Amino acid sequence: MADKASFIEELNSRYNPAGPHIILGKGMFEGEVVPEVNVSIPLKTINRHGLIAGATGTGKTKTLQVFAEQLSHAGVPSLVLDIKGDFSGIAESGTPNGVITERYAKTKLPYEPQAFPVELMTISGEKGVKLRATVTEFGPVLLSKILELNDTQQSIMSIVFKYADDKGLPLIDLDDLKKLLQYVTDNPAGKADLAANYGSIAPASLGAILRSIVALEQQGASQFFGEPSFDVQDLLQTRDGKGVVNILRVSNIQNQPQLFSTFMLSLFAEIYLTFPEEGDTGKPKLVLFIDEAHLIFNEASKTLLSQIETMVKLIRSKGVGIYFITQIPGDVPENVLSQLGLKIQHALRGFTAKDRKEITKAVENYPVTEFYDAATLIQNLGIGEAFVTALDEKGIPTPLVQTYMISPESRMDVLTPTEIDTLTAASALVKKYETPINKESAYEILTQRMDSAVQNATPQQKVKPVKETPGVLQEVLNSRAGRTFTNTLMREGAKAILGMFGLGKRR
Ligand SMILES: Nc1ncnc2c1ncn2[C@@H]1O[C@H](COP(=O)(O)OP(=O)(O)O)[C@@H](O)[C@H]1O
Ligand SMILES: [Mg+2]
Secondary structure (H helix, E strand, O other), rough: OOOOHHHHHHHHHHOOOOOOEEEEEEEEOOOEEEEEEEEEEEEEHHHHHHEOOOOOOHHHHHHHHHHHHHHOOOOOOEEEOOOOOOOHHHEOOOOOOHHHHHHHHHOOOOOOOOOOOOEEEEEEOOOOOEOOOOOHHHHOOOHHHOOOOOHHHHHHHHHHHHHHHHHHHOOHHHHHHHHHHHHHHHHHHHHHHHHHHHOOOHHHHHHHHHHHHHHHHHHHHHHHHHOOOOOOOHHHHHHHOOEEEEEEOOOOOOHHHHHHHHHHHHHHHHHHHHHHOOOOOOOOOOOOOOHHHHHEEHHHHHHHHHHHHHHHHHHHOEEEEEEEEEEOHHHOHHHHOOOOOOOEEEEOOOOHHHHHHHHHHHOOOOOOOOOOOOHOOOOOOOEEEEEEOOOOOOOEEEEEEEEEEOOOEEEEOOOOOOHHHHHHOOOHHHHHHHHEEEOOOOHHHHHHHHHHHHHHHHOOOOOOOOOOOHHHHHHHOOHHHHHHHHOOOHHHHHHHHHHOOOOOOOO
């Protein structure tokens, strides 16, 4: 086995980026912390994605906290999907205690307890910034996938969206969509209009579509679809030079898998469509952390799974890094795993044959090391210790290093309900998205039209004509909704080109 001097020399030659970087911890050799060896990761390769794995209680979430803090220091904002609800403490300063003081003493780094700027976010009505998207932004293809529609039903959905586009009927929330579906199948005028220009729809297909929409609503999706729709630029805030840590609490994923998939897909699509190509900026624009990712891989829709792989590829050039935090590397699909640049492996336990297979596989995927017996040590890593391999500034994998992780500078425990109240009450972003807007959209327009049709017998129209008035139409077109719905086809075109949503269509 190699000696300590050569360990220090070799590791320092590979973990000392010349450009901006973050530090995760210190190297360890023969069980001792080696303060001379910084385990530093270049900001430049953070968009090459990564994995934080390890058995429960080995320190994954604390590593994520350190990582997010370090990024924040570097002015890089992040979005943390907090599935267990144990991450909010980053908004408050840590307090020195024996464990932390000892940890910092070993690393010979100063402990500087501090809070980080945080926005709490929600898709299910908890306290925080309410994340929403409009039905139009979602588009017929993606929505059909989420609703798990068959090909026939999917083409109906495309026709209905096209009809809405052509007729100036904004589809904002699920009520708009349901109303429009009803209008073109039940209402004689709507039926005739659709049949004349686009073809007719079988009532059985309509029934099936409506049923899937209702199922999605039962998972709380009515709150998610609507306006104001969330602008992904708002994930990019910095405060006093620190990147904002956006925390989305998704405590109920087992009961809302479809809603969660819906959110993730809309987030990916919005990032893809609105973030410019970044090239090599030397610094990520946003980093996405998915804690307890195995739950997502277990619960998520097939659509989300197949899109994660594609998005992991595409999102990199947008300057966005994705990090999966999970128990064993095997939780992450093979084709995603192979694209991850940074691996932080906390202890794995070899209780069962399957566990031992996982260990062998994990070790096989690491760069060969002369400094450790990786297969044995991986089972004996202490809490807050991990094997790390990263990409250096040239994109070449760095040697495996047993790392003594630093401790978070912020609080290791969660926020109290009072602290959450204070935090959200002070947030301008919470205010911006708090109140749903229900402006005139397909639901109102069609309801009025159907009502006025009923009163057709009356010579003077009591209800003011809605759609045909140029003024109203102009108003609708000028609204954000108007702008987004006229963009539907463009967006769908872009998605088709990307092949993101398995359209198989070519332009
Ligand atoms: N870097 C660290 N510094 C100090 N304590 C840590 C560190 N990592 C883990 N711990 C301790 O281990 C406990 C479990 O860590 P956690 O990150 O929640 O594990 P996991 O997410 O893997 O289940 C923490 O509550 C903390 O007491
Ligand atoms: Mg955890």
